[in-house]
Amino acid sequence: MTTSTRRATPGGTTPAASSGDGARAGSRPSRRLDWLWAAALTFVVAVVGSGTPLLWRDELASWNAAVRSTGDLIGMLGHVDAVSGLYYLLLHAWISVFGDSEAMLRMPSAIAMAGAAAFAVLTARTAFDRRTAVFTGLLFALLPSVTRYGQEARSYAFVVLAVTAATWLLLRALDRSSPARWAPYAVAVAAAGLFHIVSLLFLLPHALIVLLRWWSDLRGRTLVAFAVTTALALVPVVPLVLLGQRQVGRQISWIKTPHLRSIADVWNALFGSPLIALAVIGLAMLPLAWPRGRRRALELLLVGAVPILADWVVSQGSTSYFMDRYLLFTMPAWVVLAAAGLAALRPRPLGVAGLAAVILLGLPDQRQIRTEQVKNGVQGEEAAQIIAKGYRPGDGFVPVRGNDSVYMVDFQVEYALPDRVKLRDVFAERSGVANDDLFPVECKQAEQCLGTTQRIWVVTWSGTANPYHKLPKDQAAALEKHYKVVQTTKTHGFQVTLVERVR
Template sequence: MLRLVWLWPALATLAVGLYRIGTPVLWHDELATVSVINRPVGSIVAMLRNVDAVHGVYYLSLHGWATVFGHSPTALRMPGVLAMTAAAACVALTGRRLFGARAGLAGGLAFALLPTVGRYAQEIRSYAFVVLAASAAALLLLRALERPTVLRWAGYAAAMTAAGYVHLVSLVVVLPHALAVALDWWRSRNRRVPLGFVLAFLTAVAAVYPLIRLGERQAARQIGWILVPTGHDLAAIWAQILGGTMVTAAVVVLAALSFGGGNLRSAVLATVMAAVPVLAIWEISRQASVSYFMPKYLFFTLPAWAVVAGAGLAAVRWRGTVTGLAALALVALPDVRAMHQPLSHAAYTYPVEVTWFTPLDYRAAAAIVEQGYRPGDGIAFGQQRYALWWGVDTGTWYYLPNRIRPRDVLAGLSARERDDLWPTSCGDPAGCLGPEPRIWLVSKDDGTDPMATVSEAAEGVLRQRYATAEVHRVSGMTVALLVRR
């Protein structure tokens, strides 16, 4: 078992990633991805010049994947599952280098048990790839410290470049990496080590620099809504990163046990890799013009938490290691189940409850339209008075079968035509409305008359020409059938 220390964690993570993979409804972050990857490559590149450049590599990669494997939820989520699976192997190999083979195996299995690992393996965003890049960078750094050759430093530079291109925030891992280099230099006094590290990191920064500049210009629009973090936010975020309050308590206990395992230097290093990036982003977000302090932006610390947890599990005898893993699995199970429910993907701060919106069940809304659709029906989307990133139109189109494609009677320019993430609505509703005898009005539910969810101009025309025949409400959404007067 210990000869292939990476295999069992990889298989366990693959199994966790596949658990109920098709069950959760896509939420609006994932729908933004769907909106982009359905476009031709040229259109994607044109959009990236205006918005979301930091996710460009992921969008282009997933576009190619979807071209081959399709656009079903399972197909689009598989790349993330495979990325987390590879990250588990890196975690196990890193743990073996720092603490020994048993700790590596235990750490890799602990990684698979963390609720956020299985949950965000299934997110149709880049977070699983950030975790993979960060775990690979840590492993390649340790290999370079063992034998500081040009080739090994090049591998580390490549991993850091990949980390930057899938999520710029992850570059903050350079801080604990610098500590690892300093500790190694203090022991060996080999000046080639810090020199190689600095050159490798500068190479990565130079490679990512164009994206850094573009991302700076787009940051205010994309993440300007994130609040400056407080001390309370810092206290709460650890459970959001690891995926549960009890899981976090268990991992902290295991981290403490790692300091008694006879390898204090490695225990300090792994703990710093897990905690310091979070503290650094918290402080940066308090000083910078925009905040980056979101739990999903900090999942790249998960590998380090798993490594230090594995060290704690290995600090006891084999029976204790097995018992500890079983206990961790039991503690994590309720959170794992909660994170794979139909509307769980909208709970992006779990276990802290999201209170400012109700999860939107695009799948249920589309099913209502599908069941009642008649040839000649039109469709409209009541999102004009809300931020367009709710993706009411994208979510409804995604879950409607291809045989049902009613005309969008209030459509303006599409997101593709605008080289943007979001479309516009028709500027002349009276002219855009056609002869449709019935219109399905699908909107984000605000608890009021569905017609009040469109623009004032569109509302006036709709009320003049149509009457509301049916109103259906599902989680976060309203589906109204409007019949021509």
């Protein structure tokens, strides 16, 4: 038996690290399974406390869409939120098996973020070494933003999973090109686009990586393989892009054109804390100074930085796509680079101390994430409890909507109501389901929609003595004319008023 000795480089890697040493150096089972413990740790951290924060409005939109029948959901996607369609369909299937509690609604995101952790570790192992992979797993799992979006019933964790998987699969395919390695890359690219169109910006740094590799070794087959694979992967995404463009005016018209300052604001959301953002970005710069392994560091820097800059440039046009959570998929690349920077510190205990310091910086934000107030928006649970306590069959329901429909007061209350409570949405001429939309069509003649309803629960904003505050004028006038106030109860953010018809 012969023994080969490989000297570590000043960056903490071995000479083979720049050519995919992960498989050879990680022959021990414990090393091959680094991705597994990282995924498990990320899952546990994300799941703990996930049932405590109440759903905020974006999550309520996910719930409202996912609880519809498959046919009704597909009908809605033809008019609104098509870009979230794959996630809604996945959540619909999940709910049919596991229910729609806060914890269960968020569990798919925790699973997806755990998968992203696994691929981040594999990327670190492939690009650098095992020490970097271990640091990556710990740092990723304990970032506040990972927990934040691992506890969010939205598609962002799935986007992070797809893009992180695609990055690792690209590095593998470039190390040894074959159809068996390009095929899963195509799947990951398609999944990223189907979960969120903006994430396709990661193809820009991927293309740059391929070009840089081609420039260094002039292997034209790799360039062709990447182009063909990407083109095939985008085929199922093209219809979604076309449909999304027709809906874009309604979906994201509220996003403002970014300024230069907007780029600086992104980092806090990517890492969940301004201090952690500063630490991670600083550490991520260290691998660029390595005498060896610098190429992989540059490639990951492209994956982390280019989509942010590209999104900013594109958003200077008629439509802005520059939103911090839309760029969350760049976060794993920064984590791997920061982990590589920590792994390079000498003496070695200095790297461990640095990792511990970064993790400790995030503890206050980890605690905040697990409070009921972390999700912005008023709480509908108390309002629902008041209605449920005084409910009688046949009661009506009037939530504040109109210009304030974006706050989804109706969804907040409906989600928290027990199944036995069936309220008639008095001023809804057609329900959101019947309208193939998230929101109902409200009556043009409010008074005519009252019907014979004897009692109505009115839910609007607190902070005023007016029980009809912020209701459309015709709705408030119809209620004042035909109903009298029986009781008014204020909650955190809402006031719940029971009115009865004047005889």
